[in-house]
Amino acid sequence: MKIIEINNLSRYYGSQSDKVYALKNITLAIDRGDFVAIIGQSGSGKSTLLNILGCLDLPSSGSYKINDVEIANTSADKRAELRCKTFGFIFQRYNLLSDLSALENVVLPSIYYGLDAKTREEKSQKLLSDLNMGDRALHKPNELSGGQQQRVSIARALMNGGDIILADEPTGALDSKSGEKVMEIIKDLHKSGRTVILVTHDQKIASHANRIIEIKDGNIVSDTRNAANIYAHDKAKPSEIKNSFNYFARQFAESFKSSVKAVTAHKMRSFLTMLSIIIGITSVVCVIALGEGSKENIMDRIKSIGTNTVYIFPGAGFGDKDASKIKTLKPSDADILSRLSYVDNVSPIVTHEGLIIYKNKTAQASLQGVSAEFLELNGQKLESGRRFNVSEVKSAAALAIVDANTKKTLFGKRDPIGEIIIFNRQPLKIIGVMSKEDEFGPPTSNLEIYIPYVTAMYKVIGSQDIAGITVKISDAINSHLAEENLIKVLTAVHGKKDFFTLNSDSVQKIMEDMMNSLTLLISSIAFISLVVGGVGVMNIMLVSVTERTREIGVRMAIGAKRKNILLQFLSEAVLLSLIGGFIGVMLSLALALVFNSLTADFKMILSTNAILAALFFSSATGILFGYAPARNAANLNPIDALARD
DSSP: OEEEEEEEEEEEESOTTSOEEEEEEEEEEEETTOEEEEEOOTTSSHHHHHHHHTTSSOOSEEEEEETTEEGGGSOHHHHHHHHHHTEEEEOTTOOOOTTSOHHHHHHHHHHHHTOOHHHHHHHHHHHHHHTTOGGGTTOOGGGSOHHHHHHHHHHHHHTTOOSEEEEESTTTTSOHHHHHHHHHHHHHHHHTTOEEEEEESOHHHHTTSSEEEEEETTEEEEEEEOOOOOOOOOOOOOOOOOOHHHHHHHHHHHHHHHHHHHHHHTHHHHHHHHHHHHHHHHHHHHHHHHHHHHHHHHHHHHHHHOSSEEEEEESSSTTOTTGGGOOOOOHHHHHHHHTSTTEEEEEEEEEEEEEEEETTEEEEEEEEEEOTTHHHHTTOOEEEEOOOOHHHHHTTOOEEEEOHHHHHHHHTTSOOTTOEEEETTEEEEEEEEEOGGGOOSSOOOOOEEEEEHHHIIIIIIOOOOOSEEEEEEOTTSOHHHHHHHHHHHHHHHHSSOOEEEEEHHHHHHHHHHHHHHHHHHHHHHHHHHHHHHHHHHHHHHHHHHHHTHHHHHHHHHTTOOHHHHHHHHHHHHHHHHHHHHHHHHHHHHHHHHHHHHHOSSOOOOOOHHHHHHHHHHHHHHHHHHHHHHHHHHHTSOHHHHHHOO
16 A cells, blocks of 8 residues: 655756756655665655655655645645654654753653653663663663664654654664664554655665665656565554643643753853843833832822812912012901811911021021911821910910921930921021921922911011911812812902912822823833843844754754744743743832831832733743744744754
8 A cells, every 4th residue: 555656756946047956757656554665875865755744844846645644635724634644754863952861852752742651761761672762761862873763763763653764874874783774663663564764875775665666866767676575554643632721731831941951051141031031121120110219209208298188379270470579368268268168277378488597597498378277287297395275376376386497506416395386587486396207398498487378477577468378178079179169258258359279189180190100101111121132132032043053953843833832932031031020020019128127208109000010021022022033933844954063
């Protein structure tokens, strides 16, 4: 029964006008269970014919059928499936993968077949034991002799059944004794019912075959049958994998294992590849953490002022050059607003600049005249001392609360409570010191003094004009609706709208938007380093594909489909990126711990979302920039890849 049929097959290279023929109009048929030797000198075309028979190469013209299936009409993956399930290759140079053990090399074809781990390990162990290699199963190729490596190659060829054994100069790299042992094994394979096609230039080796075909200059010059020993019988085949999900899961798992081996085999190169990813992820995570920390710090300070707070100032708005000329806000306005049902607290604000004197020390300071409720209304606390009360405000008591800068400038480390200071010739008794932690805004060297607003108007400034009004709206009331009503009330009182308002909730929203925009901007800049890292991954993977071209050819020869190669190299790129991302996240955590231990102003806040996003982007970087090299690897021609040194 014919298993292989070839009619007028030719293989040539070069352009149509300048063809160089390796094979010319070859016609032959091979029976199932036969043992055929193809002989010829170097350059005769025998290896080219073997490559076409093994679906590693395609003919330029003519017909080639296996089991009545025309190979020219099949896809690359279909030919890979034939190499996986039908052919078993025995190479002259063994073509074992150097980073895998003998057992792992033998197992490899069954991985692409889809066998489960237990079945393939048991079968590979048995094959190695049958070839007297059981005790060398865990040794790598460089720890084996040439004959031992060839026996591993034979075991690999039999892993998926190997109906057709293709042996390319199987004894060419062996000494005579090892060569004889290999030929005995090949003859036993023939007797077990396999079709054997052997390529050699040695007439003595060819004499073991039933049929000898001689090729010269791409033509068959003789076809002689020495014996009619054909052993064609059915052999047990590995069970087909029916569940596509299980098949894919096994392929993915094996690709991942191969990726780990490839990454660990070249540690320095892998680290340099990951370095740019590490820097990129660290930058992105730290920038987001700093942004979140800054935002929380600012939001906490804004919230300390209190929500549902409305500020009223004279003029048309911030930047109004005529605002200083408008003197329409009066304490009576504050009294009117305080009587509204939805208002909790009201504080007039009087401001003034002047000299502050304590003994022989003088400094420029800002004075704020406020109500008894002002500090509480703004969520500010005292470091020491007390606030002034309502009666002290109404009686224009000469009392003052100073900030931390004033305390430091005038008193150093001494307690200023009870001391007398002079502001614009008005003596003031200090009854409290503001807590520095509760001062709103960025750190400043300004000196600030808080006194009752009545004291400020009648004893310091001599005017009833006020600089603004702070209104605390009840928590149950919508601050924006209350703000609109406040505007209507004051407009009615003044007869016109000569003031503007500022809602603390609006300020908070504006600040949140600003911080989010700033974080996004800086993160986008840091993201550029991820792109640079991705380019690095792509370059290294392209180099890796070039370096491992022969390995790719071997994998394809033993049954790897394009998607297997694509998945393997893509998983390597993703693994490098994920490891880089993980290291980047760990480095970010370490930097955050150091940063938070060194500063008390604000903390770096590492959010789970930021970390997950960083890992997502690192893996996406691996997929995006690893795809092109992986696709290049998957699209390699098997025969060209095998020919690469």
